[in-house]
Amino acid sequence: MAMLVKLVFLLCHLAVSLAAPVPCEHRVASLEEEIKVLRNVIDNQHGYILELHSHQAQQLEHIPNSHLGPQNLYRDCSEVFADGNVASGLYVIRPDGSPTVLSVYCDMNDGGGWTLFQRRKDGKESFDRAWVEYKHGFGDLHSPSGEFWLGNDALHHLSSQGTYDMRINMEDFEGKTRFAEYKNFRVDSEKDQYQLHLGDYSGDAGDALADVHSGQHPAAVKFSTYDKQPGGDAKCVRHSKSGWWFSRCDSGNLNGHYYRGPYQAMTDDGVVWYTWHGWWYSIKSVVMMVRAADLEHPQAISQPIKAARGITYLGH
Template sequence: MSVLTTSVAFLLHLASSAAAPLPCEKRVVRLEAEIQGLKNVVSEQHRYILELQSSQSQQLQRIPNTYLDPQNLYRDCSEVFADGNVASGLYVIRPDGSPMALSVYCDMNNGGGWTVFQRRKDGKETFDRSWAEYSQGFGDSFSPDGEFWLGNEPLHLLTSQGNYDLHINTEDFEGNQRFAEYKNFRVDNEKDQYQVHVGEYSGTAGDALADARSVNANSPCKGGIKFSTFDHPGYQEADADSQRCIRYSRSGWWFCRCGSGDVHGQHFKGPFEAMSDDGVAWYIWHGWSYAIRSVVMMVRAADLRDPAPGVEQWTAQLQANMVADGAAHPRYDQ
């Protein structure tokens, strides 16, 4: 009996000795896998940073040196276009009163001369920003598909130079494209909390900024719509409702009745992932809960001069070449 007991004890000891390292080995394997995963993340982020730096360097190299002379800067993309530049891309401008030059994307489609001041494409850039960030601008304005906000202060300086039109391109998740255009677009200075002014509407997307035009007698924003952020609410309704709209949409915007035309809402990966009106919204087209896919906003001088002689022919030839290469820009006027 003692021999049997001793044998059993010996076997149990062997079993426990053999089994003990297994959990440790599994833990080591798991940790090594986690380390490798973290290395992959770091490597991917490093690759993305290098690509971004390379892209920005290439874009900056395309800016003609003559544009960098403070004495030879255009005031906006309308002047860039009127001077014979018909290719969409980065240009340097300096609006009246601006303390510095601005690198902006000029869209030469739809008649040319449009200064792009906002772009939403894929949700890579958060628009849940502070008052200071919205004032000075943020995001990637160097890449053709980068998301950004040019800034309330530059937008005020731009639109204070004269009479400007606002053009908004929108696209849903089915590839349908609509546009909205407004006359007499202007943004006041910071003292007036960047209050927005818009005039007559035209387009195919619907008038989602009707409250800003003061055409609705029942609008809570008949006194004008001031810009709002989570740290600087300027919304006209009750304070509690103001905070609700800003907190709900997680963005800065000219809020009136929350998300009626809030193109700075959360970017979702599908049309109906939004919780009511907290997505990128243009409610009069798709309703409150449909988060549209992309939005691009731009301004142009209403009194845009005719381009330099021959520009019309250059533009037609350029567009023909783009069509032939299969790289024509999409149209938003259908």
């Protein structure tokens, strides 16, 4: 009996549908309503992710630093390279002023001696992180293709040891590569909101950070994240979904949202270097690295001497 009732109901519904087709505008309105619901779901999920990041950030504040006694470790990858170590990979260093040793990736290409502090490859790591996460660093440093941010504290200690150059290597989805180099790179301490200082530009990618060193800004650009915006417009920072030095919103934001293709976005929130591909193209891969401006050429030294210096090579 129940099955018969259901069958009669189905037939009646079908007859009504055939007799009175739904007007096109009603269907459009229905689809728009469904899209609105889906957007709410996405917004809720994004909010949940941000809550998880905030919780993780709070836990990071309680991680004790393992303070070390004096050790004669290399201060950066430039010293590692100058001592005859020409293999790219992971090394242990200790910059001046750093309370801990650092595991860093040293790139011995492009003249050698580069200390990587950022790498983007495939979008597996979210760069929409809290202030404290950018402070301490995050991501997969140990994998050759892992994405990471070394940490603003580490970047401050590195760049405050002397005069440093910064190099940015970029690749698009067509396999083309470009680079940008800046002289006199320095990042201030957290007390000064990790202000960025840059000198003269060279390269073939264009100077997307021209505002930082052109004199158009009243001061060096401060770092900003979604939960702290000392150096950028809050709306711009939230729109960009990243932590960065926002000199002109997204003009050169290499920590933006990763898109798996030339561009799939409705807004310009990707991995952007506008002087190369404009605002509407998200770069495929990026590495950012620093090197001492007075880098010496590699020297052939014996293994016992290296051991005395305290060098630790972790490989790839």
